[in-house]
Amino acid sequence: MMDEVDISVPIDHIPDVLKRIDELEKKVGMRIPNFGHAGDGNLHIYLCSDDDSKEVYAKKSKEVITELYKKAKEVDGNMSGEHGIGYAKEPYFEDYYGKDYVxxxxxxxxxxDPNDVINPDKVFPMHD
Structure with missing residues (x-):
């Protein structure tokens, strides 16, 4: 299994994020290859399961994703660079941007879209 995290950070903070990725690889015990666009700070970070079970991979991934979004926010970045906000980022969206913004x-x-027909519930539920 593999999942991708797409964050965007100011280019002068790319080294901070790369250092955090290295720390998370060691702490969580997960291979996390990455690459990006140095000119705009868009980073593609891959979470690799290798031989982990689905359950172990899910736990490790959640921890890594949470930490990467924290780091992106800390350095005034965004939780997406070019892949957009969709179902995968929905559980993290309100924590990242805040309830008022959402x-x-x-x-x-x-x-x-008063009838909620365009991408219904894609980022956040329209009806509580």
Missing amino acids: EMLRKIKLAF
Whole structure:
């Protein structure tokens, strides 16, 4: 199994994120190859299961993803560079951007899509 985390950070903080990836590889015991676009700070980080069971991989992945989003936020980056926000990032979205911001986005979506037909519930549920 493999999953990708796509974050974007200011280019002067790329070394900070790469250092954090190295720390997480050692701490969690997971191979985390990565590459990116040095000119815009968009990083592609791969979480490899190798011989881990699905359960172990899921636990390790959640920890690594959570830590990578924390690092991106800490250095004033974003939780996505070019892959967008979809189902995989939904569980982390409100923690990352805050409840008020998410509520504002819901209101904007509702103004343009009152019937919730465009990508329904793609990023965040429109109805509580």
